[in-house]
Amino acid sequence: MTALTGITRVFSRSDLILIGLAGATTVAAVVVRSGSVAPFVVSAAAVAVLAALVGRAVDHLADRLGAGAVGVLQSALGNLPELFISIFALKAGLTTVVTSAIIGSILANLLLVLGLSFSVGSARNGVLRFSSQRARLIMGLMILSVASMLIPSLASYVHSPASGHEVGLSRITAVVLLVVFALSIPASLRRDLEPTSSEQACEAKQEETGPDNHWPLWLAVGMLAVTGLGAAYVSDLFVDALTPAMTSLHISQAFSGLVIVAIAGNAVENAVGVKLAWQNQADHALSVILNSPLQIALVLAPVLVLASPLIGGAPFTLVFAPMLVSTVGIATLAVLYLISDGESDWLEGSAMVGLYVLVATAFWWG
Numbered sequence: 001m002t003a004l005t006g007i008t009r010v011f012s013r014s015d016l017i018l019i020g021l022a023g024a025t026t027v028a029a030v031v032v033r034s035g036s037v038a039p040f041v042v043s044a045a046a047v048a049v050l051a052a053l054v055g056r057a058v059d060h061l062a063d064r065l066g067a068g069a070v071g072v073l074q075s076a077l078g079n080l081p082e083l084f085i086s087i088f089a090l091k092a093g094l095t096t097v098v099t100s101a102i103i104g105s106i107l108a109n110l111l112l113v114l115g116l117s118f119s120v121g122s123a124r125n126g127v128l129r130f131s132s133q134r135a136r137l138i139m140g141l142m143i144l145s146v147a148s149m150l151i152p153s154l155a156s157y158v159h160s161p162a163s164g165h166e167v168g169l170s171r172i173t174a175v176v177l178l179v180v181f182a183l184s185i186p187a188s189l190r191r192d193l194e195p196t197s198s199e200q201a202c203e204a205k206q207e208e209t210g211p212d213n214h215w216p217l218w219l220a221v222g223m224l225a226v227t228g229l230g231a232a233y234v235s236d237l238f239v240d241a242l243t244p245a246m247t248s249l250h251i252s253q254a255f256s257g258l259v260i261v262a263i264a265g266n267a268v269e270n271a272v273g274v275k276l277a278w279q280n281q282a283d284h285a286l287s288v289i290l291n292s293p294l295q296i297a298l299v300l301a302p303v304l305v306l307a308s309p310l311i312g313g314a315p316f317t318l319v320f321a322p323m324l325v326s327t328v329g330i331a332t333l334a335v336l337y338l339i340s341d342g343e344s345d346w347l348e349g350s351a352m353v354g355l356y357v358l359v360a361t362a363f364w365w366g
Helices: 002-010 013-031 038-059 067-078 080-091 095-125 132-149 151-157 161-192 197-209 217-249 253-265 267-278 282-311 322-339 346-362
Strands: none
Touching: 013 038, 013 217, 038 067, 038 080, 038 217, 038 253, 038 267, 080 095, 080 217, 080 253, 080 282, 095 253, 095 267, 095 282, 095 322, 095 346, 132 151, 132 161, 132 282, 132 322, 151 161, 151 322, 161 282, 217 253, 253 346, 267 282, 322 346
């Protein structure tokens, strides 16, 4: 009884449920190996749950690292499962899955997750209001990052002299994007250190209701390490099950990457963003959701380009299909326009989700 009391002081009920689900789905992913669809479904569920557990561990580091550092760390670690999936997919020769997943993750966050957050938050709290300056700063950097990431594609489309040097151009672009990311971190931390009105209200509410369960530092760090290793292992199983499932369900590589891999790999942003919007923490929700695609453009894609020679197979480049380039460009500009006034409601959120559904449908056939 004493041990149980000690556990409940450290772990909340939701913590225990999430840890139990992570353990159960991971074991199931290892055990379920027969059939063409079942291993894929189970391993995808395990990836999503482990990603959510990574996010929970990061949450418990918030009071030790500060809001700005946690925002950056949460987005970075939230993209770990997708990084692992992409690495194993490149090793398996599924290049189309990886290129689609990169663009799909950006689209999923910009349209699906942000749209769901606006819809859910507005349905409960009315019109959501947030810092338009902070939103424009993030989206401005997002547009510049996406534009830089797509330069090798544009060079290939117009048959410029650089079109025969996609590998070299992609690697130079990757280095530039990583440098921009390094330069953006101090500015991001300074902006996030200044709490907005919604964040101050949230802190006051927490002081009134009392503190939640907090994990010790060693436990939070240990959980991050364990879930990171678990996510890497399950991602390998997920990629192994991906090809048989695509064949059995008649799903194209483009749709698998754009929708399935992107949604499974962004479970943290899906859950955290909607939850924060439901709690009327619009600024925090916007920061978490928009930092993820920003880091995909500035970090994940460049890392894959530079690491592909070590992974094996053909070099990975930043040359994307024209349809992928068009959709991510349209989505980025649309979101910038919608959030530039510093407020949103359920109708705008529903329209964003609708646009995502149309994009996903267009890629069903490849």
